[in-house]
Amino acid sequence: MTRLLVILVLWLMLPILVENVVYHHINNTLLEKKKKFIEHLNKEEINDFIENPDDSTDAFSEFSTLHSEFLVLSRVSIKPHQKKTTFSNEYRKIEGEESEYRILQHYFTYDGVDYQLEIGSSLSEVNDLTFVIKLFIIIVFVIILLITFLADTFYIEYLLKPFYKIIDTKIRRVNEPETFDHTPIKATSRDFRELDFVLNQMMDRITEVFKKEKQFISNVSHELLTPIALLKNKLENLLQNQSLDDNAVDKIAGSLKTLDMLKKIINNLLLISRIDNNQYELNEEINLREIVSDLQEDLQDRIEDKDIQFMNEMENDFVFIGNKTLVHILIYNLVTNAIKYNKPKGGIIIEDGFADEHYFISVKDSGIGMDESQLEKIFTRFARISSDQEGQGLGLAIAQSIASFHHIQIKVKSVLNQGTTFTLLFEKAN
Amino acid sequence: MNVLIVEDNKELAVEVYDFLCNAGYICKIANNCADALEEFGSNDYDAMLLDLGLPDGDGFEVLRAIRKTKSKIAVIVLTARGELDDRINGLHLGADDYLTKPFALTELGARLFAVIRRIHGFTLNNLSIHGFLLQLQDYKVSFDEIPLSLTKKEFDIFQYLVLNKNRVITRLQLTEHIWGDILEVNSDSNFIDVHVRNLRKKLDKHTSIDWFETVRNVGYRINE
Numbered sequence: 001m002t003r004l005l006v007i008l009v010l011w012l013m014l015p016i017l018v019e020n021v022v023y024h025h026i027n028n029t030l031l032e033k034k035k036k037f038i039e040h041l042n043k044e045e046i047n048d049f050i051e052n053p054d055d056s057t058d059a060f061s062e063f064s065t066l067h068s069e070f071l072v073l074s075r076v077s078i079k080p081h082q083k084k085t086t087f088s089n090e091y092r093k094i095e096g097e098e099s100e101y102r103i104l105q106h107y108f109t110y111d112g113v114d115y116q117l118e119i120g121s122s123l124s125e126v127n128d129l130t131f132v133i134k135l136f137i138i139i140v141f142v143i144i145l146l147i148t149f150l151a152d153t154f155y156i157e158y159l160l161k162p163f164y165k166i167i168d169t170k171i172r173r174v175n176e177p178e179t180f181d182h183t184p185i186k187a188t189s190r191d192f193r194e195l196d197f198v199l200n201q202m203m204d205r206i207t208e209v210f211k212k213e214k215q216f217i218s219n220v221s222h223e224l225l226t227p228i229a230l231l232k233n234k235l236e237n238l239l240q241n242q243s244l245d246d247n248a249v250d251k252i253a254g255s256l257k258t259l260d261m262l263k264k265i266i267n268n269l270l271l272i273s274r275i276d277n278n279q280y281e282l283n284e285e286i287n288l289r290e291i292v293s294d295l296q297e298d299l300q301d302r303i304e305d306k307d308i309q310f311m312n313e314m315e316n317d318f319v320f321i322g323n324k325t326l327v328h329i330l331i332y333n334l335v336t337n338a339i340k341y342n343k344p345k346g347g348i349i350i351e352d353g354f355a356d357e358h359y360f361i362s363v364k365d366s367g368i369g370m371d372e373s374q375l376e377k378i379f380t381r382f383a384r385i386s387s388d389q390e391g392q393g394l395g396l397a398i399a400q401s402i403a404s405f406h407h408i409q410i411k412v413k414s415v416l417n418q419g420t421t422f423t424l425l426f427e428k429a430n
Numbered sequence: 431m432n433v434l435i436v437e438d439n440k441e442l443a444v445e446v447y448d449f450l451c452n453a454g455y456i457c458k459i460a461n462n463c464a465d466a467l468e469e470f471g472s473n474d475y476d477a478m479l480l481d482l483g484l485p486d487g488d489g490f491e492v493l494r495a496i497r498k499t500k501s502k503i504a505v506i507v508l509t510a511r512g513e514l515d516d517r518i519n520g521l522h523l524g525a526d527d528y529l530t531k532p533f534a535l536t537e538l539g540a541r542l543f544a545v546i547r548r549i550h551g552f553t554l555n556n557l558s559i560h561g562f563l564l565q566l567q568d569y570k571v572s573f574d575e576i577p578l579s580l581t582k583k584e585f586d587i588f589q590y591l592v593l594n595k596n597r598v599i600t601r602l603q604l605t606e607h608i609w610g611d612i613l614e615v616n617s618d619s620n621f622i623d624v625h626v627r628n629l630r631k632k633l634d635k636h637t638s639i640d641w642f643e644t645v646r647n648v649g650y651r652i653n654e
Contacts (some may be wrong), residue, residue, distance in 0.1 A: 218464055227473035232474075233500060238650065239598045246646065253600065253648040260602050267472060298609070301583070301621035 005146060005206050007141045013132075018133050022126050023102065027087055029120050030104040034085075037071070037117065041110065046073070067094050068125070072118040078107050092120060099124050162187035162196070180207065190243070213277060221270050228263050232256065248332065268394040272381075275326065275401040284324045288361055289314050291324075291331055292350055298332075302339050309347040316352050318359045320426060322406045331363075332401040333395040334422045338365035341420070354428070359408075363424040370414040378412065431546060432474060432589075432607060435459045436456055436466040436492065437508065444480065449535040450542070454569075454586070456610040463487040470503070474606055477504040477546055479538070480525070482516065490523055497524035504545040508533070543567065549591040559592050559652065560641055562633065566628040573636040583608065584629040587622075591642075591652040600649040626650060 056329045063070035070092070087107045091098055101120035110116055162185050169181055180203045235256050239249065274280065296303075303310045310393055338348045346366040353360060370378065379400040382393045403410045407427060414420040434453045437443040440562065441461045450457050458473070460466040470492075478496070482489035482606070493505060505526040507520040517528050519576050526545045529538060547555065557564040564570050569585050571578045580588065586608045591599055601622050626644075633639050643651045 218468060221468050221472060225468070229471055229474070230499070236598075236603070239600070239645075240596075249645065250647055256600055256602060263472065301609075301624065305621040305624060331539065 003145070007145070011137060011141065015130055015134055016131055016138055022129070023087075026121050026126070027104070030102065030121060032263055033086075033119050034106050034117060037119070038106075046110065046113075046115070051409070054115070060133045063094055067099070068122040070094060070118075071121045072116075072120075074118075076107070076114055076116045078114040080111070084108075089123065090120075102126075122169075132357050159189070162189070162192040164179060166192065166196055166199065168236055170196070170203070210277070212213060213273075216277065217273055217277065217279075221266070225263065228259055228266075232259050232263075235259070250412045265394065268398060272394070272398055272401050275398075275405050278325045278405075280326055282322050284322060285319055286322050286324050286327050286328075287317060287319050288331075289307070289317055289351070291328055292361075295328070295332055296333055299335060299339065302336070303348075306339060306342060307345045308339060308342055309345075310346065311349045314350060314352045316354070316357070316360070318352065318361075318426065324366055325351075326402045326405065328422075329397050330406075331361075332410075334363045334424075337395055337422075338367065338420070340365050341365065342367040356426040357428050360423050360425050360429055362421055364421040365417065366419040367420070369416040369418050369420055371416045375412060375414055379410075403406065431455050431476045432610070433457045433542070434466065434469050434473075434475045434478045436461075436463075436478060436484070436489065438462060438484050439481075446535065446538065448541065453539055454582070455542075456607070461485070463489070463492050466492050470496060472500075474603070475501075476607070477506070478540055479506050479508055479542070481508045482520075484508065490519065493520065493523045493525060502549055504542075504549045506538075506545060507543060529634050547593075552593070557589070557592050559595065559654065560639075561637055564589055564592060573633075576636070578632055578636070580629065580632060581625075581626050584632070587625055588629055588633075591650055595652050595654050598645050598649055598651045602649075604649065 060074070061070060061072040084107055088103050088105070090101060090103050092101050092103075100123040101121040105120055106117040106119075108117065165185050169185070182200055182203075184200075185192065187196065197283050235252050237251055238244075239256075244252070292314060296310060296312060335348070335350075342348065342365050348366075349362075349364045351362050351364070378396050380393075381397040399428055400410060402408075403424065409425040411423040411424075411425065412420065431454075433450055433452070435443050435446050435457055437446065437459065438461050440459075440461065443461070447459055448456050458469055458471050459546070461482050461484075466478075468482075469475075469639075477553060480489045480492060484492075489507065493507070496503060496505065505525045507525040508531060509516050509520070510531040517530075518527050527541050529541060543555070547553070547566070553574070555566050557566065561573055562578075564585075565571070566589065569582065571580055571585065571588065587604060590604065590607055604622055630639060630642055633642065641653045643653065645651055
């Protein structure tokens with residue numbers, strides 16, 4: 001693009017430059033001729049020139065055979081502020097043939113008489129020359145364009161081959177450090193080998209960090225959850241003691257509840273970090289309709305408990321590849337939210353369909369809804385809609401993690417006191 | 431009932447998983463020792479099917495670690511090795527039973543059931559409590575040979591409370607063992623009360639059920 005622009009500018013500029021040079025050159029020769037003519041001038045000659053017996057006019061003219069040059073000397077009266085020497089381009093008719101001339105007009109006084117001297121030089125040759133130069137320039141530019149284009153293609157195709165190979169195999173295709181290909185890329189230039197080497201090194205470090213994080217997650221779960229399980233067992237055994245008074249029983253029950261909450265928070269956080277750490281495989285065929293009907297069965301008790309009308313209006317058997325456990329959790333979290341934040345005797349509608357290159361499934365509730373400021377932070381961890389609601393606000397953070405892990409978009413629409421709709425958009429290509 | 435399937439062969443694991451889910455168990459799969467111990471530590475399991483040859487170690491290590499805790503979990507060792515030493519070793523380390531691969535899923539189901547029953551101190555497949563007879567394998571309950579019509583959930587609750595008779599079972603325990611591992615934090619467990627209420631109504635028609643106690647704020651207990 002820039003190359004074309006440069007050529008265009010040059011192409012417009014060059015003829016003007018050429019013209020200037022040519023005019024300058026012609027002007028100089030004309031001045032030279034004038035100088036010679038005036039130096040050799042004397043009275044007789046003027047008279048010879050002007051008072052030619054064959055000519056009745058007060059002027060003398062002379063031209064070369066091919067009309068490429070002419071000279072005219074005539075007697076005139078000089079105006080007071082007349083410039084002495086001027087150059088101009090004019091058309092002149094010489095012996096019935098009109099063409100463009102570069103003309104020098106010179107006024108001078110000789111022996112008390114004023115004369116005007118005009119010397120002209122034909123421009124037709126010059127114009128021809130400019131045309132030839134323009135043509136030549138175009139041809140040269142076309143050749144340059146072709147050469148640079150070919151050179152570029154060669155450069156990219158051949159010399160940069162290792163570069164694109166590195167980008168493709170080492171960077172773009174790597175979703176997980178563990179799948180990184182450490183085989184060195186063949187490259188003729190040292191720079192690319194260096195780049196490849198440094199990339200490998202960087203990837204090794206990242207892999208190390210990933211491994212450590214996985215190890216950490218596994219340690220955390222083991223080290224934190226085991227004592228929780230232990231405590232839980234102890235408290236449950238303590239509850240069996242018949243001599244406990246009501247107050248003690250209440251306290252133990254309260255502690256068990258807190259422990260259960262703690263366990264679930266840890267499990268949820270672990271789930272999120274495992275998803276974000278790519279520790280799940282996406283290799284199962286998932287039928288969303290099946291998942292929704294399974295869920296409906298699982299959640300029947302809670303739906304009935306709140307007297308909610310649950311309508312499953314799914315019509316498509318959309319199948320995609322993903323992780324069944326995770327997708328189950330994703331839909332589960334959306335539906336349990338719809339139950340939890342619903343009004344008694346409210347409704348939940350699950351619909352699906354195709355729109356704008358996407359398959360979508362939406363979970364619509366007639367619940368308490370949310371305002372804009374609440375909507376903004378629903379996917380943030382530990383952000384609850386209101387303080388009096390149960391739950392720890394991890395459900396939607398998990399939903400978000402699972403969705404992005406599967407390249408599913410989540411859209412939310414909500415009207416305060418009317419309800420919320422969560423929509424999942426799937427790539428149709430899946 | 432929660433069952434942990436520890437098996438590195440994913441195909442076999444899924445096959446067992448599907449079979450046991452159909453039989454009414456709540457299952458999870460772990461593919462290696464680390465996952466198995468992690469799952470064991472984080473959830474309350476009633477039984478574990480343990481493969482011996484795991485990618486990151488020996489199944490015996492898992493067994494040893496489990497038996498160090500006070501957990502009453504039933505463990506069935508699955509072994510492809512079939513060697514006498516392995517079987518004896520497994521039983522010595524605290525396995526409740528073993529199965530040699532390849533095994534029939536129906537046999538696995540029967541053994542699993544027997545092991546769980548034994549752990550809770552019952553020897554027959556039919557539990558009887560205050561005149562009610564629970565036929566565990568058919569999900570049937572009768573009183574004086576008059577059948578009761580219970581829903582699946584009501585049966586599960588009744589069975590779990592009878593298996594753990596004389597113990598207070600919290601609502602949380604019931605949800606975990608009958609509805610499975612609910613990830614949701616602080617999910618309300620009111621729906622359990624609804625099922626228990628219905629169950630008690632059905633039982634009450636036949637005889638007085640003052641042995642079916644509600645422990646205020648905590649849960650339930652069936653006394654023998």
